[in-house]
Amino acid sequence: MSKEMSITEKFTALFDGIEECYEEEQMQKIEEMNEMVNEMNKEEFGSIFKRELYEKIDDMIEEKKLSVENVILLLKHVGYCKMLKYFYEFVNDYSSLNDRFQEMIIEEEEKKEEKNERLLVDLCECFTLLNFHILSDELTPICVPCLLKVALKKEENEETQKEVEMALLCLSCIDDGTKIEQKLYLNEITEIIKYHQEHQNLTRLAYRSAWMFLTIGFFSDESLEELITNELHFAREARREIEELKRNVDWKRKKVGKETEVKEVLFIKRWISVIWEFLYSNTLWNEECEGLIDCIVKLFLASRDNHKDILNGCLGLLRNASEKRNMEIDAFVKKGVIDLFLEQMKQSTLDDEIMWKCLYFFFNISWRLKEKKDDEKEKEERKELKRKIFERFEEEGYDDFITCFHGVISFRKNIYRELSGNISDYFVNV
Template identity: 60%
Template structure:
């Protein structure tokens, strides 16, 4: 007689894989009426929620999107039910940062932009709900640059949804999806300020006063704005001094850190939602450091917070600690981040400790090298008129002492052995004398 444990193991072995479950339900849609279809699609959406990236890519192929389009044309699948499925697929894809490009070349992808424009131009009997749904599905699933004409329709439409200030659960979910879709617009897509700036500024300011957005929604509102910053430097004053990006990023990171058990090892694809949001904040902060030229005192707290995230994540969340390293390297390259701030807030110590590890991959080594290269180059010259020669020399001395204290000379020696490889892989123009790239008195 089998034990209960044996029976449980046998059942698990017999359980159908998620992609097969999904495909079986999808194949049966054409045989159902609209209400039965809706029920099956709700089951399929539950399966989508459990999928990892590999399972998702296996299911959502170009052939599947073409089939959905064909079923819509043949009226064996309604747009209402198609959107119910497509929106959940897009939401899951963007929420989990899955890399799935199969939608872009499908016949469905080619059909939806025309529908959005047609619905937007409709004067009588415009279906606002359908328009919003089409815009969200298209942005969440699409990974190519969106044409200007389409953006001029989509952006105001979704900002109108995101500006809804009601705090009930249904509205919060609608706002979250709208902002998630908007934040997926590539930074390489240029959008005229008049289409978005007043709206996104109001969304961010209102949340700062009333805290009406979810953590994910608020981060994605900022992500959308920072993506615009890469093409439009005139946003700098708004981002830095009006909306206080560095203050808000620090506050959100500190709050998210308290929600995570850092001692528990994170499993790829199964991270708690706060880990994904932190990753998105670090991505936005990296871009902020890269494009922003203004100094503000709030940067001090943000640098300190990123170092805290790095220390908390380094044992069990390597992807997060790696992003902290890349972000802090970006900060060191910018003159609006003072070198003495990097020293005081523990950045130099953090890099020293990381690069003294016995096992490092090439990217960490390279970014660590560039970090110290940036510090070294900046210390060779005056950074601003207020920094006199005495202060500059004192700062160099303090940094050198800190690196000696961390026994960093061992790390320098190790670089002598691998730098020829790194030099060929990353940048042929650098000197092979690795010592030139480290601070010395």
């Protein structure tokens, strides 16, 4: 009895025979391959889509054995699935196909007559989806306006929604190291977000992608702070999206075998990455930010049994928030963040990244509570806050934990090298 072929073997067999087909038959085979891509898990996906495959595709284009249109049909879908399934490790840097796409984008943009706008959009989408890295200074002023033009479409039909979703997803792939001038994007992306808040015209993925693109700009442009925090209400919107997603997840259900994660969990992971960008750059604090902290705590509590990636993501967000001077420490007490980290310390091991995040969090809290206040009222409020935290530390045996870990951790190795080696830096003195 012959063994059934695996999905990767089926995909490879189809691809290997594609250059012998006519263009229409090639298109049919690519549509079959795209269906297989939908079913692949991370390991299967990574075993297929390697640099060697892209070099082969580039050779087939050069030898006219595969049309650019059919390459786009395959690679746009591959890139979409990569992002949809959160396969961020997969990249296409430094392949000859990568160079070909860059040249084609520039060549199409420079045409004075008969410019193929659809081809230009397709090329920009393929390039950004498959690379997920910094755009060059030459490509940025081409790709960003091109994709935003598509994203601004407001027709209420499924086809337009898909086009808009794809364009915004591609924009969200641009690395935060890319320098993008405000005139290339700010008015357009602000309009897109505001229009959705009024009319709910974007898909869930498109809305998250719009925010990711804007916060990428925020990473290197502090002037966006007021717009993002108080005008577009990022913290409020992120909290609402996560709470809606969280309601549709069975948090007690364990993942079995090859089963892929449900889309709501993947969307939550995406929002965690957007919130990270926001917390890293934002220096404003309002009640909506406090509500976001509360949302993160509740997400952590929901995810801790069966979703370690989300649990780690939540701890990372809270640890990051503890570094920000604008984030009020009193909010960490009221929302249970202090208790959450104390509880995690009891369950962590020396080799656990969670332990590092816990130590980093308490180092930040201790450091910030040592800041001097000139105003008498602020001094009294700070003294009372220190007393509350100190009492919680005493109840939970925090001193023993810190002393124990400090005695055996090498602060010069691995992730711990970023932490202070001075034990007094982890204590709060009343």
